[in-house]
Amino acid sequence: MLMKILGISGSLRKNSYNTAALRAAAELLAPHSSLEIFDLAPIPLYNEDLEPLPIAVRALGDRIAAADAVLIATPEYNHSVSGVLKNALDWVSALPDKPCAGKPVAIFGASIGRFGTLRAQLHLREICAALEMLVLPRPELFISHAQEKFDAHGRLIHAETRTRLRELLSALHAWTERFSILPQR
Numbered sequence: 074m075l076m077k078i079l080g081i082s083g084s085l086r087k088n089s090y091n092t093a094a095l096r097a098a099a100e101l102l103a104p105h106s107s108l109e110i111f112d113l114a115p116i117p118l119y120n121e122d123l124e125p126l127p128i129a130v131r132a133l134g135d136r137i138a139a140a141d142a143v144l145i146a147t148p149e150y151n152h153s154v155s156g157v158l159k160n161a162l163d164w165v166s167a168l169p170d171k172p173c174a175g176k177p178v179a180i181f182g183a184s185i186g187r188f189g190t191l192r193a194q195l196h197l198r199e200i201c202a203a204l205e206m207l208v209l210p211r212p213e214l215f216i217s218h219a220q221e222k223f224d225a226h227g228r229l230i231h232a233e234t235r236t237r238l239r240e241l242l243s244a245l246h247a248w249t250e251r252f253s254i255l256p257q258r
């Protein structure tokens with residue numbers, strides 16, 4: 074079944090391991106599925122007073138609404154998600170149409186540390202639950218020591234991690250189908 078995934082990286086860094094991991098996910102997808110990566114760089118800092126609603130925020134909400142599922146790659150900053158990611162999710166949570174509510178989401182992440190974003194992912198699960206997203210329970214994927222798993226061009230070269238990522242994508246596919254929310258195409 075065709076599945077449209079929106080990939081969100083919590084890092085704005087050009088050589089981000091998390092963005093690179095999403096690019097790897099796009100390669101490993103099942104046939105007929107697609108993964109588009111949304112760039113969070115144009116999202117301003119949350120301010121309820123901003124009017125009109127920033128275009129980038131509306132665009133993010135629309136892309137989430139149009140996607141069958143979301144895949145978030147989170148970095149870990151000081152044992153939690155990046156401010157960039159939390160800020161974007163706060164914006165989306167404030168949209169009146171609540172594009173995240175009922176949306177299947179899978180979480181994973183890469184860090185240079187030995188826990189591979191474990192602590193950030195636990196926080197992210199709670200944040201996604203607050204947005205009423207349907208968080209895939211497992212498999213979990215913690216890409217630790219990311220500097221050893223990607224090459225200088227940002228390609229995921231670690232065979233086992235590629236396998237784990239493929240398994241995560243396949244589980245997200247099954248999870249999304251379970252909720253029968255895929256629009257007829």
Ligand SMILES: Cc1cc2nc3c(=O)[nH]c(=O)nc-3n(C[C@H](O)[C@H](O)[C@H](O)COP(=O)(O)O)c2cc1C
Pocket residue numbers: 084085086088089090091092148149150151152153183184185186187188189190
């Ligand atoms: C402010 C800051 C805090 C960090 N805190 C953690 C941390 O708590 N745990 C961890 O594993 N790595 C931590 N790191 C290292 C990140 O894992 C590393 O910078 C990683 O490359 C960020 O993801 P990215 O490559 O997608 O940008 C931190 C980095 C920064 C800049």
